[in-house]
Amino acid sequence: MIENVRVRFAPSPTGPLHIGGVRTALFNYLFAKKHNGTFILRVEDTDQNRYVEGAEQYIIDALNWCGMPADESPVKPGNYGPYRQSERKAMYKQYADELIASGNAYYAFDTAETLDFHRKDHEAKGKTFIYNWHNRLKLKNSLSLSAEEVKAKLDAGEDYVIRFKSPQDETLHLKDIIRGDIQIDTNVLDDKVLFKSDGMPTYHLANIVDDHLMEISHVIRGEEWLPSLALHYQLYQAFGWEVPEFAHLPLILKPTGKGKLSKRDGDKLGFPVFPLEWKDPKTGDVSRGYKEDGYFPEAMVNFLAFLGWNPGTEQEIFSLDALINAFDLERVNKSGARFDPDKTKWFNHHYMQEQANDELAKKFLPIINEKLNVIQSGSEESQDGISPAGGNDIDVNYVEMVVALVKERATFVSDFWGLSHFFFTAPTSYDEKASKKAFKEGTKDILKEVVSIVNAIDDFTVETLQTNLKGWITSNDIGFGKVMMPLRLALVGALQGPDVFDIMYMIGKAESVARIEKAVAIL
C-alpha cells in the first residue's frame, strides 16, 4: 500500500461537469480510497472570464450523486485551504517572483497583438512561432531589455506577464504511471506564461504551487495534460520541490466518428453527457443529465470505471466499494475508449434488478397518476373498472407487485408504464397485428368458455387459475396458442406483458371477466 496518498480533482467551474470529468474524478476517488488516502476537490477558477455561476455547486452535487464526495473541498475545508484558486490568489505572486530571482522566469511586456502578429506571420510562412530560446531575445522582456528599462516599465505600471525560461539543449525524462517513460527535448518547449497581466497565475503555476502546498502525492488527470507535463516537471525542479507521481488518463471518444466525446454527440445520439441536468444561466438551454434520464448512479459509476480500466477478470459488475478494492492505476489503458450508450443501458438494466421494489414503486406512482389523469381527461368512455385497486387511489402495494412483475424487462423507471399500463387501465383497442394473429375463427366461443371457467373459480389465485384453465385446454385438446393468445390480447390489448395468469390475478376476477367479455363482444 502506498502511504499518505493525497489526490485532487481540479476542474474549472466553466460549466457542467462533463462525463469525462466525472471519470477523472472517479479514478482519483478510487485511487485515494484504495490507499486510505484523501480525495480533494480544488476549484481552478483562475480564469475569471470563463467563470460560470452555479458550476461549482454543480460539480459538488455531481460528485455527491455518484457517491464520491470530496474529503476536502471549498465546502468542506481541510488543513490545506482555501480550495478555490481565486481565494489563493495572494500566494502565487511570491512564487513567480521566486522564479524570477532564481533566473528560471522573466518579465515579458509583449502585447497580445504583437504576439498574435508573430504567430500569424510565422504561420503564413509555414513556420511555427514559439516563444522560447529561439527568439526570446528579439522580443520585449527582461532578458532582452536592460535592467533600467525593465524597472522603468515596471514602475510605470505597464502590463507584464511572467514567463518560464525554458532551458536549451536538455533532454527531460518524464515518468507516467500509465504510459511509462517519456523523453522530451527542451528545445521544442516554449516559455509558457506563468503569471498573467491580470494578476492571476495561469493553470501551470497555480497547479504546481497548489499541488505542492496541498501535498498532493499523485496527479491523476486527463491525457490532454500530457503535453504540459514537461513544463510541470521543470517547475518542480526550479522550485526544488519533490515531483509527485503522474498518471494521464486516456480520453473518452465519441460513439461514432472522430474525436473526443462532446455535448453535441449526446444531443445527436440521444444520451446525456452530463451526470446531472444543467440549465445554462445565460442562454437558458437545458442539457440532459444521467440522473434525470433515469440512470442509477451505481450504473453510471460502473460503466465509467470500465472506460479505460478493467480488473483483468471476467467480473464486470462492481459496486463502488468493489471498485475501490479492485482498482489499480497500472491496469488503466493507454488508448482512448469509445463511449458506448448501449452498454450504459445494459448496466442500468442490471442495477434496475437490484433496486428495491418499494423504492421503484414510489418513483413509478407519480407517473401512473399522471398517465391516468391524461386518460381520464382525454376520453370519457371506458372508465369503468379502470383501477382494480380502487378508483384513482392507487395502492402502493399493488404498484409494488406490478413492479416486481415487469422490472426484469425494464431499463428505466420510465419504461414501467409501457410495460404495465394494463394493470391500471383496460385496453381500449387491440393491436392490429396481434389481432390478426390471435383473434381467429372460433376464438369467440373459446373466450366465452374462458369466461365461464373464470367465473366458476371462487378461490381466485394464480394457481387455481392456472390449473383450471390449463386443465380445460389439455383435456379438450384445444391447443394453448388458441386460448392463451386471444386471452392475453383481451386482457392487455397487445401480445405483451408478464404471465397471463399473473395479470388476471392482479387485476382481479371481475376486471378479468369484464375485459374478456369486451373482447367477445367485438368478435
Place this chain on the structure above:
RNA sequence: GCUCCGUUGGUCAAAUGGAUAAGACGCUACACUUUCUAUGUAGAAUUAAGAGUUCGAUUCUCUUACGGAGUACCA
C-alpha cells in the same frame, strides 16, 4: 506544420514471446410447450500494413498508415 500519446472483432476489452487469441455490449439464430423488449443456449466477427530480431511474435525493434491530444495572458 511541429511535439507527444496511441492502434487486438462494429464497440469495451483479456492474454502475452510459444496451443483453437478470454469475456462483455451489440448483432443473428434457436429455446423457454407456446407474448416478449426479459432470460438461457449457440453463432458470426479481431491482433492496422510492411520489414526486422527469434526455433517461434498479437507481444520486442524500425518504417508507413491511421487516430487522438497539445501547440493561448483557457483550464
